[in-house]
Amino acid sequence: MRRYSAFAIAREATRYHTGWERAWRAPEPKKEYDVIIVGGGGHGLATAFYLGKNFGITNVAIIEKGWLGGGNTGRNTTIIRSNYLQDPSAAIYEKARSLYETMSQDLNYNVMFSPRGVIMLAQTEHEIRGYKRTAHANALQGVTTEWIEPAKVKELCPIIELKGPRFPVLGGLWQARGGTARHDAVAWGYARACSDMGMDIIQKCEVTGVEQSNGQVTGVETTKGRIGCKKLGMVVAGHSSALAEMAGFRLPMESVALQALVSEPIKPVMDVVIMANTVHGYLSQSDKGEMVIGGGTDAYNNYTQRGSFHHVEETVRALNETFPMLSRLKMLRQWGGIVDVTGDRSPIIGKTPLGGCFVNCGWGTGGFKAIPGSGWAFAETLAKGEPGELAGAFGMERFIEGRFIDESVAAGVAH
Amino acid sequence: MLLLTCPNCGIAAEETELGAGGEAHITRYGAGSADDDFETYLFMRKNARGVHFERWRHSNGCGKWFHAARCTMTLEVFGTYSAQTFEPPKDLIKKIKKKRPDWEGFVK
Numbered sequence A: 001m002r003r004y005s006a007f008a009i010a011r012e013a014t015r016y017h018t019g020w021e022r023a024w025r026a027p028e029p030k031k032e033y034d035v036i037i038v039g040g041g042g043h044g045l046a047t048a049f050y051l052g053k054n055f056g057i058t059n060v061a062i063i064e065k066g067w068l069g070g071g072n073t074g075r076n077t078t079i080i081r082s083n084y085l086q087d088p089s090a091a092i093y094e095k096a097r098s099l100y101e102t103m104s105q106d107l108n109y110n111v112m113f114s115p116r117g118v119i120m121l122a123q124t125e126h127e128i129r130g131y132k133r134t135a136h137a138n139a140l141q142g143v144t145t146e147w148i149e150p151a152k153v154k155e156l157c158p159i160i161e162l163k164g165p166r167f168p169v170l171g172g173l174w175q176a177r178g179g180t181a182r183h184d185a186v187a188w189g190y191a192r193a194c195s196d197m198g199m200d201i202i203q204k205c206e207v208t209g210v211e212q213s214n215g216q217v218t219g220v221e222t223t224k225g226r227i228g229c230k231k232l233g234m235v236v237a238g239h240s241s242a243l244a245e246m247a248g249f250r251l252p253m254e255s256v257a258l259q260a261l262v263s264e265p266i267k268p269v270m271d272v273v274i275m276a277n278t279v280h281g282y283l284s285q286s287d288k289g290e291m292v293i294g295g296g297t298d299a300y301n302n303y304t305q306r307g308s309f310h311h312v313e314e315t316v317r318a319l320n321e322t323f324p325m326l327s328r329l330k331m332l333r334q335w336g337g338i339v340d341v342t343g344d345r346s347p348i349i350g351k352t353p354l355g356g357c358f359v360n361c362g363w364g365t366g367g368f369k370a371i372p373g374s375g376w377a378f379a380e381t382l383a384k385g386e387p388g389e390l391a392g393a394f395g396m397e398r399f400i401e402g403r404f405i406d407e408s409v410a411a412g413v414a415h
Numbered sequence B: 001m002l003l004l005t006c007p008n009c010g011i012a013a014e015e016t017e018l019g020a021g022g023e024a025h026i027t028r029y030g031a032g033s034a035d036d037d038f039e040t041y042l043f044m045r046k047n048a049r050g051v052h053f054e055r056w057r058h059s060n061g062c063g064k065w066f067h068a069a070r071c072t073m074t075l076e077v078f079g080t081y082s083a084q085t086f087e088p089p090k091d092l093i094k095k096i097k098k099k100r101p102d103w104e105g106f107v108k
Ligand SMILES: Cc1cc2nc3c(=O)[nH]c(=O)nc-3n(C[C@H](O)[C@H](O)[C@H](O)COP(=O)(O)OP(=O)(O)OC[C@H]3O[C@@H](n4cnc5c(N)ncnc54)[C@H](O)[C@@H]3O)c2cc1C
Pocket: A038, A039, A040, A041, A042, A043, A044, A063, A064, A065, A066, A067, A068, A069, A070, A071, A072, A073, A074, A075, A076, A077, A078, A079, A080, A205, A206, A207, A208, A235, A236, A237, A238, A239, A243, A258, A259, A260, A294, A335, A336, A337, A338, A339, A361, A363, A364, A365, A366, A367, A368, A369, A370, A415
């Protein structure tokens, strides 16, 4: 792999950019691999990357039914933060956030990580108490966050209206080292690094069946034929229940549509990320100048990758109240992704009833921020056959044990 | 927008008038039951891609619960029916089978 650098740009400029290589190979599948990862989203690709980097396992295929990052990874609003309430969550999300800081260097691929800071607005008394509690929990977990008063919110984000009629801004939870990154670049950067390690990235290939013998996984059926494997990692977000059914078990999960929209591009007006959970909207400005707005999830099971219109209406109404200057903006695009929501709003990483088959899913509305940490933890799980320290608490046996990692209370909504 | 006809009051209600109640026909287990039965009841879901039987409440209308059969891939509504039943009505199953010959049928 030729490295990207300022020198490479200069070199290519002198020869009409004819020397750039493909970022990753597009091979036909081999007969068998040590590990097959199903799902070419951020989590699947990061898992493969750390299998190679941390454990030297490179006889790996990543099988994607569409195109890389075409699932939720390329559809999300890219908020990165780690100010979760529960210890296991804070640990894995903080691991991920810290890996984001060096990801561009680690991958030699500019993922445009922008630690511009994230404010989670408190707009009710309940939220004030909740966020102060989270700030204290974060202090114990070693995650730097801070409770800030309304004046500070206004200073960080001048376009905000503090005295909205329904939901005034009462303060916020500030994580200065949170931010955003370029979602496609995260998938592409990992893919390029994986391909460079000799892994096979197989796009436009759908897994249609899971093959097993004596309770042990032996391979997968795909639209490109049978492919054997010693271990299987399912990392397919909203489609996890379908994959689990192929392997003969059920998951404590439901798939729903979450949507987002962007405005026409405008000059820079906002250099932080704002999440307003009570009114259910979150907002940041992209480098192109578009206001990127996240909305709500539909309440019913859905696989259609679009969401109900009334959610757009509710989100926009709420944001207009808190950011009145947005009311003049035209919205350009709206889209949806199918998110995998578990009973306690926390992910599932670990073993399954089928031997050799492992699952990493349930990141729901908030897994972009977790990609490197999740890949790190799941690679360890796959390599050792047992979850390590980061993944340990996230096994699906927690539902039968009643040992929840309850972020639904902490996060309230999409996160 | 999803439109469902409430079998209790006969009104064709828009989605904003309704509350979604998740998968229907789940077997309920109470105190004293086995752990895995209780887990299945509380958390395990079919999460079907395709035909899905589900509970709805006409919350901003007559307030009553009912059931619907809907496709989660296309949002097509096959029909609604009373919540006072353990399984979907035979004629509804027939109707769905006709539209979706590959459908495996109703499984609990
Ligand atoms: C609108 C929206 C906004 C969001 N905002 C944020 C945010 O601000 N911050 C944040 O942290 N998170 C956010 N999220 C959540 C985040 O996008 C996801 O948690 C994360 O991207 C999941 O990554 P993944 O790799 O697990 O899944 P995906 O990126 O969905 O990848 C799964 C892949 O599996 C493939 N697949 C499925 N079935 C098969 C099969 N049978 N065979 C082969 N391949 C298959 C799919 O095609 C897909 O590409 C948001 C999500 C949405 C939809």
